Amino acid sequence: MKIHEIPLSDTKNKDIKLFELTNKAGTIVRITNAGASVTSIKTKDKNANFSDIVLGFDRPEEYINQNYLDNCIFIGSTIGRFANRIAKGKFNLDGKTCKLEINNGHNHLHGGSSGFHSRIWNPQIDNTDAGEVLVMKLNSPDGDEGYPGNLQVEVRFFLSDDNELIIDYNAESDAKTPVNLTNHSYFNLSGKDIDVLDHEVMIFADEYTPKNGDLPTGDIIPTQKTPFDFKSFHKVGERLASLPKSGYDHNLVINGEEGDLRRAAVIKERESGRILEIYTTMPGLQFYTGGHLDGSYGNSFRRFGKFAGMCFETQYFPDSPNHPSFPSCIFGPDRPYSHTTIFKFGTE
Known part of the structure; x- marks a missing residue:
């Protein structure tokens, strides 16, 4: 796997960088340090034709444009400190109430308006025995968006010759703090300007966390006989009538034990023949089908309209700091954060 930096002649911010990862299969992944965001993934279909299978902006600067950040849809970005929602923007930790920014109704979402998606990360390229690895680093100081502890974050992106985009998330804090990092790429395996409703999805999950509005109730219940049962393939649009x-x-x-790398989901798009497999060490996966995309943003190929792409956000459960029965998302000096997610591309 090779990495090279793409020169940017049209950016005013000279700290913004764009990198291209390539492998022997011809797959191309582009990643910018603006939000540590995946901007493009080009893979071949069953006829060996390449096209882009994620939503992304044409120019890296667009990821930190203030108008975009004020109405952010988190296109391809690395999310932190805490992916998903925290109720009323507060939680108790060791007897102390921590208050966070409210940026989504009455709740805190995806680390706040100045979360990790809005930062310019420090990039470097590491040489390893397996090949070159793109490393993104970020320092989140104590009190950042209200979170305790100085958090040092490192996200490593590796594109294998087996067509796997391997993302390793690591973080260390000098005090206890919630940490929940994920990637927010919107996938559309068709490579065309169409929606994802005919994509077929399988998710290896016998249980899910029901919601009251946008927040989990705290229960964990079976997916069986619900629209969330994806233990066999279902089209994305098949059961929308029973959903909001x-x-x-x-x-x-996700079935299995947190910390074990296991298959979480498989996605198929029949016309292109593309397949996406997702593996993770995380306990949960947020399945989001892009229902809040409204066409406000786009690129030279398409507008990002409703259901234009879907996310598979490997994660700790939403609002975990307020639910002791959920897997613990609290990390600190005695518990560093270390998780892996793999997106494996193929055809059939």
Whole structure:
């Protein structure tokens, strides 16, 4: 796997960088340090034709444009400190109430308006025995958006010759703090300007966390006989009539043990023949079908309209700091954060 930096002649901010990762299969992944965001993934279809399978902006600067950040849809970005919502923007930790920014109704979402998606990360390229690795680093100081502890974050991106985009998330804090990092790429395996409703999805989850509005109730219940049962393939649009108009935006509990790398989901798009497999060490996966995309943003190929792409956000459960029965998302000096997610590309 090779990495090279793409020169940017049209950016005013000279700290913004764009990198291209390539492998022997011809797959191309582009990543910018603006939000540590995946901007493009080009893979071949069953006829060996390449096209882009994620939503992304044409120019890296667009990821930190203030108008975009004020109405952010988190296109391809690395999310932190805490992916998903925290109720009323507060939680108790060791007897102390921590207050966070409210940026989504009455709640805190995706680390706040100046979360990790809005930062310019420090990039470097590491040489390893397996090949070159793109490393993004960020320092989140004590009190950042209200979170305690100085948090040092490192996200490593590696594109293998087996067509796997491997993302390793690591973080260390000098005090206890919630940490929940994920990637927010919107996938559309068709490579065309169409929606994802005919994509077929399988998710290896016997349980999910039901919601009251946008927040989990705290229960963990079976997916069986619900629209969240994806233990066999179902089209994305097949059961939308029994969901809110915005479609899927729900956390599923991935089978197996947290910390074990296991297959979480498989996605197929029949016409192109593309397949996406997702593996993770995380306990949950937010399945979001892009129901809040409204066409406000786009690139030279398409507008990002409703259901234009879907996210598979590997994660700790939403609002975990307020639910002791959920897997613990609290990390600190005695518990560094270390998780892996793999997106494996193929055809059939």
